[in-house]
């Protein structure tokens with residue numbers, strides 16, 4: 001894996017767009033307010049020196065059509081503030097898939113949107129990702145979205161991955177106490193009296209983490225070892241890992 005934080009800006013620019021694309025949480029902040037959105041989508045082709053079949057203008061209109069922007073030729077000339085939040089996120093998706101990247105990183109792309117628009121955007125992202133055959137890393141706090149979209153899940157706590165598993169294994173049989181706590185705190189539609197159990201305490205200060213395991217001040221399984229040694233990510237079975245000295249094991 002290329003460590004992009006160490007790349008020079010020009011090398012990073014080469015990587016972005018056709019290998020890796022990003023979709024941000026706040027599309028209004030991510031789009032440039034002083035250029036029409038068609039110009040900004042076309043910039044993807046200009047920066048990479050690409051001339052799509054039919055020309056750049058045609059490609060922009062096709063992309064806007066693909067992400068469900070009505071009247072795309074007229075809308076391409078408008079500015080970001082002339083679009084709703086959901087429409088702006090669609091424009092971000094059009095930019096992300098313009099050069100058919102290998103990987104799309106979507107960083108909480110629906111958090112700022114209302115629930116019905118969230119569902120539309122998730123559906124759109126999934127469709128355009130499949131169409132361009134890209135992989136997607138979807139960063140979210142919403143376990144419902146995880147269940148719907150993900151094949152594999154990496155659970156993060158205090159900036160570290162603490163568990164990885166395929167989505168079915170994680171929901172059926174999580175091993176890390178934080179993953180177990182997260183799942184227990186989700187409302188369930190299939191049971192009226194399922195109790196919601198909150199994880200005790202609150203997230204630690206990222207610049208003053210507890211010694212050893214960062215989750216130990218909130219973990220009911222914590223023992224002395226947890227304060228002494230940071231638990232490494234260890235194999236828990238085929239395709240599964242967890243970073244815990246005393247993982248939750250199947251009964």
Ligand code: SF4
Nearest residue numbers: 213216219226244245
């Ligand atoms: S290492 Fe210890 S404190 Fe951390 S999650 Fe596992 S049992 Fe809990």
